[in-house]
Amino acid sequence: RHSSETIPFIWSKTMIVISEELKKIKKDLKKELDKNRYQHTLGVMYTASCLAMRYSGDIQQAMLAGLLHDCAKCIPAERQIHLCEKNRIPMRDVELKNPHLLHAKLGALLAKSQYGIKDKTVLHAIEAHTTGMPNMGLLDKIIFVADYIEPHRDKAPDLAEVRKLAFDDINEAVLRILYDTIHYLDQRRGAVDPVTYDTYEFYRKLLNR
Numbered sequence: 001r002h003s004s005e006t007i008p009f010i011w012s013k014t015m016i017v018i019s020e021e022l023k024k025i026k027k028d029l030k031k032e033l034d035k036n037r038y039q040h041t042l043g044v045m046y047t048a049s050c051l052a053m054r055y056s057g058d059i060q061q062a063m064l065a066g067l068l069h070d071c072a073k074c075i076p077a078e079r080q081i082h083l084c085e086k087n088r089i090p091m092r093d094v095e096l097k098n099p100h101l102l103h104a105k106l107g108a109l110l111a112k113s114q115y116g117i118k119d120k121t122v123l124h125a126i127e128a129h130t131t132g133m134p135n136m137g138l139l140d141k142i143i144f145v146a147d148y149i150e151p152h153r154d155k156a157p158d159l160a161e162v163r164k165l166a167f168d169d170i171n172e173a174v175l176r177i178l179y180d181t182i183h184y185l186d187q188r189r190g191a192v193d194p195v196t197y198d199t200y201e202f203y204r205k206l207l208n209r
C-alpha cells in the first residue's frame with residue numbers, strides 16, 4: 001500500500017528526455033538573456049503550455065518553442081546582422097532598418113545550431129513569432145499569442161480582453177493582436193513589417209471581417 005505521497009509518478013522515457021532538454025536549455029538561456037527577457041521567456045513557455053492544453057496541441061513542443069522563441073533577442077543589433085550575413089539569411093529593408101525584427105529568423109537558426117532543436121514545427125514557430133505568418137499552424141499561433149499575453153506583459157492595450165480571447169478562440173486572438181500591433185504598438189516604434197500586414201489580411205478574410 002502506498003500513501004498518496006509515495007505513489008510513484010510514472011514518467012515515460014521521452015518525457016524524461018524532453019524535460020532534461022528543457023532544463024539544460026533553460027540554464028543556457030539564463031546566461032544568454034537579460035533578466036527581464038529571461039522572465040518573459042519563462043512566461044511565454046508556461047503560457048504556451050496552457051494554450052497547448054486548451055487546443056489539444058503538443059505541450060512539450062509548446063514549452064520548447066516558448067522557451068527558445070527569443071533566444072537571439074539579446075544579441076546586439078550589429079552582431080545579429082553579421083550572423084545573418086554569415087549564415088546567408090536574406091535580410092529585407094525593413095529588417096535592416098529595424099534589426100529587432102531579425103531575432104525571429106536568427107532565433108530559429110540558433111535554436112537549430114546551438115540548442116540542437118531538430119523539430120521543424122518548433123523552429124517554424126520561433127521564426128514566425130514576431131510578425132506572424134499567413135496560414136499559421138497551431139504551434140505558430142500558440143507562440144505568437146503567448147508572446148503577447150504572457151503574465152509579465154503590461155504595455156499592450158486591452159490585454160485582459162486579449163487574454164480571455166486567447167482561450168476562447170485562438171484565431172480571433174491572432175487577428176486582434178495583429179490589429180493592435182498595426183494600430184498601436186509598432187506605430188510608435190516606426191515600422192511595421194509588411195508580413196504583419198499580410199498576416200492581418202489573411203486572418204481578417206479567414207474570419208470574414
Ligand code: FE
Pocket residue numbers: 069070073103129130
Ligand atoms: Fe521576440
Ligand code: FE
Pocket residue numbers: 040044069070147
Ligand atoms: Fe518574446
